[in-house]
Amino acid sequence: MSILTIFAKRFITGETLDSAIEAIKRLNAQKMTATLDMLGENVTNKEMAIKTADCYLEMLDAIAKHGVNSNVSIKLTQMGLDISDEFCYDNVSRILDKAAAVKNFVRVDMEGSPYTERTLQLVYKWHEKYPNVGTVIQAALRRSEKDIAELNRRKITVRLCKGAYKEPKEVAFQLKTEVNANYIKLADMLFKDGVYPAIATHDIKMIEAALESAKKYGRTRDDFEFQMLYGINRSGQRKIAEQGYRMRIYTPWGTHWFPYYYRRLRERKENIFFIFRHLFD
Numbered sequence: 001m002s003i004l005t006i007f008a009k010r011f012i013t014g015e016t017l018d019s020a021i022e023a024i025k026r027l028n029a030q031k032m033t034a035t036l037d038m039l040g041e042n043v044t045n046k047e048m049a050i051k052t053a054d055c056y057l058e059m060l061d062a063i064a065k066h067g068v069n070s071n072v073s074i075k076l077t078q079m080g081l082d083i084s085d086e087f088c089y090d091n092v093s094r095i096l097d098k099a100a101a102v103k104n105f106v107r108v109d110m111e112g113s114p115y116t117e118r119t120l121q122l123v124y125k126w127h128e129k130y131p132n133v134g135t136v137i138q139a140a141l142r143r144s145e146k147d148i149a150e151l152n153r154r155k156i157t158v159r160l161c162k163g164a165y166k167e168p169k170e171v172a173f174q175l176k177t178e179v180n181a182n183y184i185k186l187a188d189m190l191f192k193d194g195v196y197p198a199i200a201t202h203d204i205k206m207i208e209a210a211l212e213s214a215k216k217y218g219r220t221r222d223d224f225e226f227q228m229l230y231g232i233n234r235s236g237q238r239k240i241a242e243q244g245y246r247m248r249i250y251t252p253w254g255t256h257w258f259p260y261y262y263r264r265l266r267e268r269k270e271n272i273f274f275i276f277r278h279l280f281d
C-alpha cells in the first residue's frame with residue numbers, strides 16, 4: 001500500500017467492494033444511509049466502460065444481498081460519455097434496469113461544466129423510462145437556476161452541491177459569497193417545488209438555510225435529506241442524524257482514487273498541511 005493510499009483512506013473506504021459494504025453497515029448502525037460510488041472517471045474505451053457498468057450491477061446485488069441501506073452514484077464519463085451519448089445511454093440503462101429490479105435508485109453525479117448539458121439531456125431521457133434516477137446541480141454554475149426549474153417541472157429529484165470543479169468565470173461564480181447566496185436560493189426552489197431535495201454540504205450556514213426553507217414550505221423530515229462525504233465532519237454527520245434528520249453519506253471505494261482525493265484536498269488547505277505534516281513526520 002502506497003503512502004498516498006494510506007492518506008486517501010480518510011475519504012475512501014478502501015480498494016474493495018467489501019470494504020465499502022462494511023463501511024455502510026457501520027453508517028447504517030448509526031442511523032445514516034449511504035450512496036455507494038466506485039471511483040473512476042473519463043473512461044475512453046468501450047470495454048472499460050462496460051466493465052465499470054458491470055461492476056455497478058455487482059454493487060447493486062451486493063447492497064441487496066447484505067440488506068444495507070444504500071443507493072448508488074455514478075459518473076457519466078465513467079460510463080462512456082466521452083465515447084458517445086448513445087453508447088453511454090445504453091450502458092447506464094443496464095444499471096437502471098438492475099436498480100429497478102432490486103428497487104433501488106441511481107444518482108447521476110455532475111462533473112465539469114463541459115458535460116453539464118449532455119448529462120442533463122441524458123437524465124431527462126432516462127427519467128422518461130426510469131423514475132428511479134436523479135441528478136446533481138452545482139450552485140457554482142450560473143445556469144443552475146434555470147436547470148433546477150426544469151428538473152422541478154419534470155419531477156426529477158436533485159442533489160444540490162456547491163460544485164467541486166474549477167470553472168471559468170463565464171460559466172461559474174468565482175466568489176464563495178456568490179456561490180453560497182446561489183446555494184441558498186436554489187435550495188429554496190427545491191424545497192418549494194422539487195421532489196425529495198438532497199442537500200449536500202458540510203457548511204452549517206447552508207444547512208441552517210435549508211432547514212428554514214423546509215419549515216417555510218412545510219416539508220416533513222422524511223421529505224428531504226442531507227448528504228455529506230465519507231470522512232468529512234463525522235461528528236456533525238452523526239449529530240444531524242441523531243436529531244432525526246435523514247443523513248446520507250457519499251461512500252467511495254476503488255483503486256482510481258486520485259482525482260477524487262485531489263478535489264477533497266483542494267477544497268480545504270488544512271488537508272494539504274495535514275499531508276505535509278505527516279510526510280515530514
Ligand SMILES: Cc1cc2nc3c(=O)[nH]c(=O)nc-3n(C[C@H](O)[C@H](O)[C@H](O)COP(=O)(O)OP(=O)(O)OC[C@H]3O[C@@H](n4cnc5c(N)ncnc54)[C@H](O)[C@@H]3O)c2cc1C
Pocket residue numbers: 108109110111136138161162163164165200201202203204227228229232233249250263264265267268271
Ligand atoms: C454528498 C455529496 C455529493 C457531492 N456530489 C458532487 C457532484 O456530483 N458534483 C460536484 O461537482 N460536487 C459534488 N460534491 C462536492 C461539493 O460540490 C463540494 O465541493 C464539497 O461538498 C465542499 O463544499 P461544502 O458544501 O461542504 O462547502 P465548503 O464551503 O467547501 O465547506 C464548508 C466546510 O465543510 C468542511 N469541508 C468541506 N470540504 C472539506 C474537505 N474536503 N475536507 C475537510 N473538510 C471539508 C470545512 O469545515 C469547511 O469549512 C458533493 C458533495 C457532497 C457532500
